Amino acid sequence: MILGEKLGKVVSIPDKWTLTFIVTYENKDKKPNLGDYIVIEKEYSENPEEEVKWLAIVEGAREIILGENELEVKNLLAVDDIGENEKKKYFATEFICKLIGTFYDGIIRPYPRYLPNRGAKVRYPTSEELIEIAGIDSDGFKIGNLVVGGIKVAVPSSNMGIRYIPFKFNLRRLDNRRTAVFGQSGYGKSNLTKALITGYALHNPNKAVCIFDRSGEYVNASEWSKSLCEVEPIVQEQNTTVQGQTTSPGYIEGVTVKGRIVSIEVSKVLFNLEDIEIGKIIEHLLREDDKKLKALDHLCFATPDAIKEIIRLVYANIQNPNDIQILSDLIDKLEKLMQSSRSVNYSKVEAALRVLKNVVKYYYTPNSPIPVELINWIREGKIIVFNCSNVGDEVISRLTRFVVSEILNYNSEAYVTQQPMLDCLFLIEEAQNYLNQDKARDDNDPIIRLAKEGRKYKLGLIYVTQQPSAIDDNILSQTNNFFVMHLLTNQDVHKLCSIAPQYELYAENIQQEPIRGTAYIYSNVYEEFIKPFPLVVCTELENFNNVVAVVNTKRKAFVQPIDKRKEIEEIFVKKLMEFIKNGIKNISWRDLWGEINKELPDDNIYKNSYGGGKPYPSKNIIHVLEEKYTIIEVEGKNYVIKPVRKPGKTYVERYSLESIETSEND
Template identity: 25%
Template sequence: MNLKTLSNDIALQNHPIRVLINFLEDEQRKFEGKDYAHYRFVGFVLEIGYNTATIVTSDAFKIAVGGIPRNSLLIMVPAEYTKYTPHFSLLRVDGTADEPLKKEKQQTYFELHKKSMPELDVFTQSELQWGALKTSFLGMYYPHPELSNVIEFSGDLNNIVSAHKYFVYSPSDELLDLIINSIQPSQNLFEIGKLRFTECRLKLPDCKLPNVPVIVSTDDFKGTRTAMFGKTRTGKSNIVKIIAESLIKTTHLNPSTTDKRKHSVGQVIFDINGEYANDNPQDDSTSLASAYSSDCDVYAITPKENTVSKPLRLDFYSNPDISHHLLGTLIREKESHLSNYISSFLSVEIPSFASIQEMGFGDRTRANRKILMYWAILHKAGFPANFSTLQHYGGVNPRFGREQRLEIYEANDRQMPENVTTLDELLIELQLFAERNRNSHLPRLESANNNPLFDSDDEALLEFLVPRSQSASGPRKILPYRIYHDKDAANFVTEILNSLSLGKTIILDLSNAHPEVMNYFSQWLSKSIFEHQVELFSENKLSDHYIQLYFEEAHNLFPSDDSKVTSIYNRISKEGAKYHLGMVYSTQSPSTISQDLLAQTENFFVTHISSRPEVDKLARLNVAYEGLIEDILQTKTQGYVRILTRSNRFVIPIQANKFCCTESTDRSN
């Protein structure tokens, strides 16, 4: 050993690249000792370029390393590697290649089979066992030029020389660990699964399959977009649980006594199937909520017997426009034939409080009165109200003229209150005005400017409040939908925002809910969270706190027609990173998702997809998946996933861990 070699050896004593040095030295000892049964040597380079290389190998070499499946990884090193700084190039096997003697071999095979020779002589066998593999360069590993004890990865090669000056090896588990995990961030690491090159688990004699954990960092998910593609029942939800679990553990690993928002990740899971909120014993599936009960809060529209949850409701009084639209959707879907007065009620345009603020005084009074009529209907149907909420929106006084009121109350022999201050008083007054308005024997009711006091929408609301026929259901029609109402629901958003600030995971159990209800809650909460983060950003208070949103059936929220994407989801997908908002979205088909979102997605998890056009689209979207098209189409094992994260420079095939069978792997140190 010369002085230079000795100096380099000492400098790299604790360097990760030492794994390569030890591997090559061990291979040299095997070669010199003729221990070919454990030799990791694969072959020589037949042809080389900057993007691809053709490898010449033999059956004996392939059997000794346990086989070389398609998409497996190989390393290429200089034949005289001791003359250079330790480094290696990473190759991915694309398939077989034509070797120079292909035609001669085929002719030999043909002659042998024609003569039905049972055995090959040793010389012929030696000639026929050689073949070639086509590989692609994924990049190069070498010591970081500025940082000590750090590996650097480049996606290209700095130089190539003659093909015969390279050796190719099948990496050991230690080298595979270096290849897969050395380029991850140095903190917040967790094991997501095991490296798995093939669906087939048949081992060659005296060989073992790779046993290499795949480590990823939660830093890759915070504030980024993560896609889950694949058919139903292929393990997408399991991966989502593992990611959510890792972010919970990240918050635990980085506690802050001065500011609880520091180093924390709040999460919101829109659980349309109830699988994150509720255990499923039939599927041997543990929910995230039960596994981390102290870290998760479940909000449910329909509470489940064995799941502790809080009510997920809408305050119909605070959101008159939305709740009225929701009632219309629910009632129309339940009944195809409706009475005219019910159809008229459902067709009314109830204004929002925000829109009223932009109106002039006269229009504002009329619009407020419509809301009060709607409130009276809710009250008569038994929807409880929060008095402070009613006061916040201006109270319950419809502000009819005093002379009109006095005349109507006296005609009905009733005592007129000076001001309407309760819902009961409002209901009585509107009932009296409704009956007076439909009395054709008396002059019509007019406003101060001699216009009709009630327009057609007002009359439709009053007709529903006080039906002409005693047999008509009126407000009783909306009784079944009280399950969606909660008078204190306005505090529900504030409560969730506070919990997210503390790093809690919120699971909205939307299972068995009407799609319109699911859509409302998803939009409402997403909008509130986005606005909250924007406010923190403007006040420079984001710190390193993040919020992660999880959407299933994402094609409904982010359709491929970008003009149909709801503005709040569009803003989250485009601007979320700036406001520390990350998102994980799941769907079966890449083609059904907004192109803008796909183009900005950093992390991909792909299970089995059965449609070639869909996989082709994925490959066009991200070239890293080009060589994996056939595997994605053919392999159907549950949990067999091809992952590409922000830190990974190439796709890694893994067998994902089963949720709640994992242990956090902290490799930060």
């Protein structure tokens, strides 16, 4: 790809989304790759920046023979080679492109409303245009580099000669939203999620993250991948070191605290059942067969102290199975607690004892900080990692449902009573076990509730799976962010495209190109400063080891403070109010944004970010503020802020500032 270079002209428009252009044999070195972006614009224009440009992607190609000499050329090829002059005369490649949007007002918009004409110029994007494509979230966290046509794009740089175009992701997109990470094992899902969690934690020092880590890789480094515990800004808080490990005083073995990270080794630490209501034990920790027996229902009306004593006796009996006195005391206590039922008999006491032994054996850890500390950790913005690497699926499933249920119930009560809710982002792996169609039928399942109602309760979810086709359709349709890597089956790719049609252009690449570390990313989040992606962006993901190295050595280069948006917003509002108070009814676009740009501090990422060396803020932030502030109140009156364009032009020339009373009279 030669940035900005002309490729040819539009020769046909077969349908409303497709066009073709031809590259001659003489220009064969300029031929684009499948998946390359191209730009279509008028052949000649006095002010090209002010015209609409179309963005397309190369979908297919076929070799053609020019003119009416096809049979003659085929005969020549059959008997002899053709010389260079004949090749230049006859040979060419026709490229088929899919229109995917327009550049309008400096913003990429999907789904063009009208089409280019035949003869329109076809060229490669300029470096500024590619940066615009990759810079949807210019104030985000870098997770990789832009890939076009299967190749990482390099652009000129004054400092380094060339540089790759970074792709940044605004981590506010994860807040209270559903995020899907799809891909086969070994293609970089964990590498990506560790980078996302790192960025999210750094951007949000008061927001918690809860990770159910099936392989132990989030807290335990391997020889090829670092862990979250090696991200220095996350573990900078003072800790007490015991035998080479950082641990919090008073916690039992298996609970390790490193700064904001609380690591729980699930094979050693589970629940302190003494602090859990018997109803919750029945709901979350009993097997389905044991629930049907209703063996513990008789204990639902017992006092908390009585339940604690029963659990301690059961644990003592398991530890000392030959101690007759402990068993006798246990049976005596159970009989007394169950005497309120007329139908109580020894068989029911025996059934209750058997069920309690199973629960205590597999889920009880004396002095465990769970569940008592769980809410405190979430409130403090900790990163809680449940290391499930040495336990079975059933334990992981019950642990996950219990923890999610506790936070959901806390926030649902706070929502009703209008108290502050807890901010938390959950990461759940092997999501097909929790979010499939069978599970989705149960609206009381805590993980289904999290997926469907999380936004209402300020809870976000990242769910990871190799099998998107196993996820319930309703949950998929409510997913806001997609990170898609190599998928193996037609069923998975078809399901993805049916829910997110934006992926249809990339379906073959996702299935046929098993490239490790390549992700196709789309987000439909629309909230204040955040806009939906106009198109799927292909990214070569940053290796997490590099993420750690950059964050540890030069944090500001990787993490941009979120409040920089508010800084430019405040200056924008202040300027508008000044103009209105001074009786100014019209202000030119250039004057307004030029003055705002001057007032921005040098460390604000939006300053001078318009492109092309122009002294204006980012196009994206300008567009967002134009949309947000259509009306502004000044001294008790409402004023309409209206962008005004020249007739037949797409760019904003000026803003009119009129009171609502005046505009209504007009």
